[in-house]
Amino acid sequence: MRGSLVPLLITVGVFLAGTLACSLEFPHFASTLVLGDTLTDNAFLGVVAVGMTFVIISGGIDLSVGSVIAFTCVFLALAIQRHHVSPWLAFPAILAITAGYGAGMGALIHYFRIPPFITTLAGMFLARGLCFVLTTDSIPISHPLYQHLYLYAIDLPGRGKLSVIAMIMLAVVAVGMVIAHRTRFGANVYAMGGNRVSAEMMGVPVARTTIMIYMLSSGLAGLAGIVFSFYTSAGSSLAATGVELDTIAAVVIGGTLLSGGQGYVIGTFVGVLIQGLIQTYITFDGTLSSWWTKIAVGILLFGFIALQRGLAILSARGTRAVAA
């Protein structure tokens, strides 16, 4: 078996174990309702995490995604609600804007050699600041499209529903997998994460790829923003704070290495589900105070990661030892 597939299998195993544990503890847990809800609730996270996966595989990081989501929501609310722009016009517009924003960050990263962490941190400040400048109000969106979106959900057996935004997320994951493993761009992303200098020597168009990676990430953050705006039917400049860290955690739990070069989009999807599972566990429990909630999130996060590391070490013993 290929060595790098092991972390993925471990992640899936850890997720299944966690789900099983929850189902045993809570009677209502194992239902399509909870499944549908988990997919819907984490749809925006899933969308943005796919973009983040590419960034991290390339050896970078994107801290701006949360702010970009907020900016998207505020922009859509203003455009659709206040200025009566058709959503079908506003969506492509905001996707173009966010993608352009990412391209700008990518260009700064490549041409001025400013570390991605810092470039995107500034990007995070700027996007959030732009939200405030646009408006500090939170604006509901009452366009018919938003009102009736829930009608298009697909019924699952049982009480569950597969909502439109869950379908969007699943589609993004699928497309992300294809891009990662079946396109030249995908190969270039892995190459850059493996070793940027080598990749350049091997003829990877580093400038273009860098810009495209951050374009993809910001663009998907824009799409996640659209999803979030469907999810809440509103735009608020304080939305999605801290989402960048949730996203990074999901990607890393999904088996992607922050040092770059290794990872799977599908792993990220499982990572998102694990994040969702942790949250669902906590809401199902319902007895935790604010601080115990935080501690529990930390402990569960640690539990999943430690389990993963432990299994990885065990499986490494099984195969040929690769020098430390």
Next chain:
Amino acid sequence: MQVPERKPLLSIEGLTKTYPGVRALDAVDLHLYAGEVHALLGENGAGKSTLIKVLTGLTGRDSGRFVLDGQEISPANVIQATALGIGTVYQEVNLLGNMSVADNLFLGRQPMRLGFVDKRRMRQQAAQIVAKYGLKIDVAAPLGQLSVAVQQIIAIARAVDLSARVLILDEPTASLDTQEVALLFDVMRQLRERGMAIVFVTHFLDQVYAISDRITVLRNGRRVAERLTRELPRIDLVQMMLGHELSETALHRHKPENEAGETLVRFEKYGKRRYMAPFDLSVRRGEIVGVAGLLGSGRTETAKLVFGIERAETGSGRGLVSIDGKPTHIRSPREAIRRGFGYCPEERKTEGIVGSLSVRENIILALQARRGWLRRMPRRQTDEIAARYIRMLDIRTPDAERAIQFLSGGNQQKALLARWLVTEPRFLILDEPTRGIDVGAHAEIIRLIERLCADGLSLLVISSELDEITAYADRVVILRDRAHVAELSGSDVTTSKIMTTIAA
């Protein structure tokens, strides 16, 4: 071979390139002809790799021009160079360990189907290419799991596949053994027949005379001469490279009959499952033990076990070490170093140098680590040590504070050797110590090794150069398929005997 004066395929004119503090290239001219192998020679730090990097657009230049087929070219990056038909293997293997062999071979030019990468076809084609070079490997496996030598071959395969008109090979044979070299030369000859111009950088003069048609010699960034190989005797070549004569004796030493001392270290049933079959090995004081074997036979593995990087399995009479007859254990490099061991790894870039630290810091690192973090060596002392070894090993660097990553490959290797020499080890393990080192320095290092052994240092030397091994080893351990299969000593230590034992 008919080589009439004709128009060069690619000519480099007046190429100049300065780095802070160094003029790496100074008005260098070079002419490549179609259907020729052009050897680019010079000491460590002469500017060979720099010339290649500038030519392929990896770094900029101060002045000079390139003319390809009558057209002035100016590739700004590797992609453009490749588009012009120039394929390159750079000195340090620059492939992607995280990706599969097939990905590495086809990065940027994957076979496509319906707009998507056709992985099946890519693997098939990769398997064909790899088979051509005699490798039996899974092309879907990550490249990083393979040895440097295999990676080197993959890099060559990729460049050969890419280049249409010019192929540049910067020390491609450094980590290959005789068989692979022969294979590579076959490929180069085929390409030459097809009218390709090939640049070949090496420090092995035998190889220069075996394959090249024309020679350009660089010294200190200047071109000293461009000659047809058959018109340039070896002696003259060496003199051109070094700027002075090198006595023949320096190249071929007579091994003094070494008075074997007492056993210094002894390993018994030393091994690790799925890594290396248990072996017995003992080294006496002042003795040089050579390790020979084919690619992947487990030479590096032996070194890593002995140095404690990989932990040997112990228990029931297995995995015993004794030093000076006293049983002990070696579970980490730190323990090994504390017991007076040293190890110059084969993979210089990833396991040897600490790139962004200075030459001085790299030289004193192991000594300081052994002293511990509290007993810092005073700056003056480290300055002195660095200066002494830079002089002694003739490390070409503008100053000791230069980051080591900016040194030429051979000079990095010398600094690594210095790192261990300053610890005054009792037992030094050298994995391909002369890889990438020029003839002059090669002789220097061998002399140094001998002197150290005369003073009682024991050595375990891994080398693909059978000539080198036979030149100084008292004993040679032969490896095959990750097991020690034979040991030769005394008059048995000859190239032919080693070869037949390996092949047996």
Next chain:
Amino acid sequence: AEMVVGFAQVGSESGWRAAETKTAKLRAHQDKVNLRISDAQQKQENEIKAIRSFVAQGVDGILLAPVVATGWDSVLREARDAKVPVFLLDRQIDTSDPTLYTAAVTSDTVLEGHMIGDHLAKLTNNKCRIVELQGTVGSSPAINRKKGFEEAIAAHPDMKIVRSQSGDFTRSGGKTVMESFIKAEDGGKNICAVFAHNDDMGIGAIQAIKEAGLKPGKDILVVSIDGVPDMFKAMANGEANGTVELSPDMAGPALKALIALKSNGTEPQKWIKTPSTLYTPATAAAEYKRRAPLY
């Protein structure tokens, strides 16, 4: 059987919020209600998830302290479809369909700002250069309290907000910003009063004023909103000049209404308004004693 109620709480970002949670538990205990509290850590996503999971668990009612005013329509629709009554706590939501929730128990945050503005006008004879410590930019209490306060002083041409910055509702934020305001306004000489959007920032401001060698409550007046114990203490010491209490007991009325609805179908009032009361230094010491245990 015991009634099960889910409470989607924002978090515990301030002392007031912690008190709200504490009183909710107290009231639930008194009313023999099994209260499940989900702490959203200030994230709307988490509150939405909590409501969904409450619905999935089939609770009898949901209390929601919305972190923002918008974005609840679809999840509340799901709750309504599942016939789970929802009570909003301490903040109204912005929706086109008021039938989505059963009732709202809130104070009037605009009114709070207005009241403290009027109070300050009275204290200063309608003449004052004011610096303002805003809450978190974009949060609705910050917006509404600012709005109410500005309405109140608009009537008085000599009352002006000369500087306004965000102190993020925190003590250290209030202190840092106030420190700079004092420097920027000629060592504090040009400042007549500071209006803080919450008491924590007000307390931070008091410290900054003291460190600048001025007397809070005299050289620079201090007014704020929330009514947390430390502010009563400060008023008792003469270091602050007024606060409008935002009652932390939001869950009590909501649970009462819910029980009435469940037991005999009494439709509750749509807006159960909790009182906003102005407190001044005169009664501060007594008030401090009275509410210390709640916090």
Next chain:
Amino acid sequence: MSATSARLTRLTNIPGSAQLAALAAVLLGNWLVFPGFFNIRMVDGRLFGSVIDVLNRGAPVVLLSLGMTLVIATGGIDLSVGAVMAISGAVAATLINAGTPLVLVVAAALGAGLLCGLWNGILVALLRIQPIVATLILMVAGRGIAQLITAGEIVTFDDRGLIALGTGALLAIPVPILIAAGTFALTTLLVRGTALGLFIEAVGANERASAYAGVSARVVKIAAYVWSGLCAAIAGIIAAADIQGADANNAGLWLELDAILAVVVGGTSLLGGRFSLPLAVAGAIIIQAMNTGILLSGLKPEFNLIVKAVVVMAVLLLQSVRRRD
């Protein structure tokens, strides 16, 4: 190249010139938006003025950036420092209210920071969990632990000694400035007076090669995280003392980002390797000067983040252009 421009190039090649230029530019900007920026006078036996505020308010970030520099130099990152500040503040506040002597209170708070650092170090160095996630765990849970200690309230105290650590003055200089300066000196001594600095740089630049040379990456990494935890604990005590209370929810909130920013502005690569403590301090002061400048400018708070983003990018672009010349 003309003679003057050559001299200029030589000048700009001095390490730190970019940071000093940036600092000068930010200070100049502050002076432009607020002409009284450089005024200093005495109030209650203590220096008083905006410049002093910059240093005083900057002390926590300076402290965090000292530890963060070492962690980043090993190739890691420490997201938990803000939460560690909250924990140490909570420990200090609850203990002092329980009547514990000040020395023990400080020792306990520092001990808490040390334990946090040790935990991070173990996760990173022994369990080999990626630093961002490893410290993310404590970033999330740590604030919960702090709240657990304070029972979710702002624990106020009125012990004069503890308060003095945040607001007192010695020889007219505010105590936090002195503590930060002292910690800076101590850190410098720790890493440059011993070989630890070299080992940190070696491990950060090439962990494997350093290990083969006998440097114990584990010890070095754990030491860096422990030091980071300690520095964060000191910052936490100062922050609590400053507001005379432990605000578990907000103490040090998002300060880890400022600290990381300071280190990077100070020229240390996030990939590890070479580091500079003085320049990290300069970075922290640049950031604080910018924050103070925003407050003094009278700009609407809606614009704070935009100004911050623009200034940070400007500083880094300046550095980047320098580097490429």
